[in-house]
Amino acid sequence: MRMFLAILVCKLLRFIGKLVGKGSSLPGEYALKICPDVLRRVKLPEHIIAVTGSNGKTSTVEMIAAILRESGQEVVYNAEGSNQIEGVTTLILCSSTFTGKMRGDVLLLESDERYARLSFKWFHPTHFVITNLYRDQLTRNGHPEWVYDAILPAVHPDTTLVLNADDPLVSCFARGHGKVKWFGLEKCSISTAEHQGVYHDGARCPVCGGPMEYGCYHYEHIGHYRCPSCGHSRHAPDFAVTALDLAAGKLTIDGGTDISLAFKSIYNVYNILAAWSVCSLAGADTQVMARVINNYILKNGRMVRFTLGGHRGTLLTSKHENSVAYNTNLSYIRAAGEPCSVLIIVDAISRKYFTGETSWLWDIDFGRLDCGAVQKVILCGKYVHDLAMRFDYTSIPPEKIVCCDTVAQAAGALSEDGGKEPLYVVTCFSDRDKLLNLVQKEET
Amino acid sequence: MELTILHLYPDMMDLYGEYANLAVLRRRLEALGVSVTVTGCAPEDAPDFASADLIYMGAGTERRQKYALTALLPHADALKAAVERGAAVLFTGNAMETLGASVTDASGKVWQGLGLADFTTVETDKRSPGDVVAVPVLWDAPAVGFMNKCSTTRGIAAPLFSRLTLGFGNEAEHGAEGYVSGNVFATHITGPVLVKNPDFLDFLTRRLFAQKGWDLPEALPALPHQREAYETTLAELEKRTK
Numbered sequence: 001m002r003m004f005l006a007i008l009v010c011k012l013l014r015f016i017g018k019l020v021g022k023g024s025s026l027p028g029e030y031a032l033k034i035c036p037d038v039l040r041r042v043k044l045p046e047h048i049i050a051v052t053g054s055n056g057k058t059s060t061v062e063m064i065a066a067i068l069r070e071s072g073q074e075v076v077y078n079a080e081g082s083n084q085i086e087g088v089t090t091l092i093l094c095s096s097t098f099t100g101k102m103r104g105d106v107l108l109l110e111s112d113e114r115y116a117r118l119s120f121k122w123f124h125p126t127h128f129v130i131t132n133l134y135r136d137q138l139t140r141n142g143h144p145e146w147v148y149d150a151i152l153p154a155v156h157p158d159t160t161l162v163l164n165a166d167d168p169l170v171s172c173f174a175r176g177h178g179k180v181k182w183f184g185l186e187k188c189s190i191s192t193a194e195h196q197g198v199y200h201d202g203a204r205c206p207v208c209g210g211p212m213e214y215g216c217y218h219y220e221h222i223g224h225y226r227c228p229s230c231g232h233s234r235h236a237p238d239f240a241v242t243a244l245d246l247a248a249g250k251l252t253i254d255g256g257t258d259i260s261l262a263f264k265s266i267y268n269v270y271n272i273l274a275a276w277s278v279c280s281l282a283g284a285d286t287q288v289m290a291r292v293i294n295n296y297i298l299k300n301g302r303m304v305r306f307t308l309g310g311h312r313g314t315l316l317t318s319k320h321e322n323s324v325a326y327n328t329n330l331s332y333i334r335a336a337g338e339p340c341s342v343l344i345i346v347d348a349i350s351r352k353y354f355t356g357e358t359s360w361l362w363d364i365d366f367g368r369l370d371c372g373a374v375q376k377v378i379l380c381g382k383y384v385h386d387l388a389m390r391f392d393y394t395s396i397p398p399e400k401i402v403c404c405d406t407v408a409q410a411a412g413a414l415s416e417d418g419g420k421e422p423l424y425v426v427t428c429f430s431d432r433d434k435l436l437n438l439v440q441k442e443e444t
Numbered sequence: 445m446e447l448t449i450l451h452l453y454p455d456m457m458d459l460y461g462e463y464a465n466l467a468v469l470r471r472r473l474e475a476l477g478v479s480v481t482v483t484g485c486a487p488e489d490a491p492d493f494a495s496a497d498l499i500y501m502g503a504g505t506e507r508r509q510k511y512a513l514t515a516l517l518p519h520a521d522a523l524k525a526a527v528e529r530g531a532a533v534l535f536t537g538n539a540m541e542t543l544g545a546s547v548t549d550a551s552g553k554v555w556q557g558l559g560l561a562d563f564t565t566v567e568t569d570k571r572s573p574g575d576v577v578a579v580p581v582l583w584d585a586p587a588v589g590f591m592n593k594c595s596t597t598r599g600i601a602a603p604l605f606s607r608l609t610l611g612f613g614n615e616a617e618h619g620a621e622g623y624v625s626g627n628v629f630a631t632h633i634t635g636p637v638l639v640k641n642p643d644f645l646d647f648l649t650r651r652l653f654a655q656k657g658w659d660l661p662e663a664l665p666a667l668p669h670q671r672e673a674y675e676t677t678l679a680e681l682e683k684r685t686k
Binding site for chain 1: 511594667672
């Protein structure tokens, strides 16, 4: 009876919430008050796939849903990104009958890395994809090992872990766990012998603290590692990208399937591979997967094209407090190779909470913009002086750097400078609309 | 004029952009005509405390802090000898905790500290990250920064900051923070504390010059944007302290 009531209240509140444009966590919150163990009582679909990690959750989940739907499966997932227990409860109950049976063949969850253990107290995923663990929002998350310790209790012995073999910290989840499948990138055209970046989170072994050796690096601390002290090392992947030409936007999976990339970023490569791996485990057909994923354009709007004065602009959404997200976008601009200007905005560090913490600027490898193609770098926003000081410690010539106090000043200057070069904008969700409200967006 | 900085475990105790502290200090000293050598030391190597004028260690994860402590402990006497000789020490973030008598981790295990001071630290499984505004004992202007700790430290009689107007101090909200003794300076403020605080950088510069017996110009050269960045952050944080 309590379950029935919880489902009824959840559906009602969700219905009203949609009418008045409210978020999706409140209905679940009330349902959990009425019936705290409702998630244990509901009959869930055969496949429950969860995705967590620092970066790539939303994109990976979106591609998994696209593949499985094309495979004829009914997929229920939290497309709105409400990834804590209340949002997950709303999703499940609103997809259930009043007798407590959830519709669909697959429940697919983007799971917040810090709160996964709360959701999975009542049920557990059949497949749990862990993409990577980086320095991400350290003001909330502490550090990657802290996040690792938070995820660990969410791992149930019956769950098949689908792990990034190339991340030395993520691979620790396999220690003492029976059911593990690995995905990884073999040594390829983007691999380097030396680590790239201003800090190296893979320098020390996450198991014993000893110095780590790398056969190659793909980016940051992601690569082929081995600890000579304790033997912690990369596992041979069950699913692998066996060849990659990022410039041409081509990758090969398991030596047999060629995929074209709509977005030529290393992130996209790993997200595709993670989606491929878990969909394959869920029974998807190789040809269907290849058809869906080929040239797949993500719908989550992280890249926006626009016009500002004579400039054709591309906004690459990064995340403040996440140096890897920034680095990936800086590498993308560098690799594009066309003469361009780059605008970097740091105005509000988070849209969810206040902080004046800017140490993450020192973790970003802004030196990647020191290349012939980048003609000008415009810095703006409330923290423009923090940014400018950081740039003082790169090799970028000072005459290429322009500072503006506000986004509006920077946009005004760009729209009137008579320049025709492409403009790349790197900033966070918290700041991007401050620019997008001042430009001509292209229809997508 | 030559000065040597020993950077302890830069690839292990480097969690929040700590290297930037040495980058700005080096540039400041070089602007004053000092030839600066920064020597990185790995945990597998014996630190050369004897030739160091400044010994620096930044923040690490809780596990890495224990690795660092384990690696440093056999060299504690050499570190004490350097301090008695007058070498400066700056430990930021949870590196500060290693200077005391012990660190008790969240599982209850007690790790012996370096013993430069008799304070003790206890870690918990709860983290309380937050912005900080601190009232310094040794210079005038308030310090700004961020703390990301899961511990309390007790038994510090001489703090670096007499109180915090924002943030959690050594053992209490708004309480005293950090540790100072002679030329040993420690604060749990993480990351680039010398970048964020021009007056802390000035203070440390003067101390290093005094330690070396060098004449210091009245006015120190400003690093571009540093003062403006500090004032922006201070103004934002002070909105939250009123």
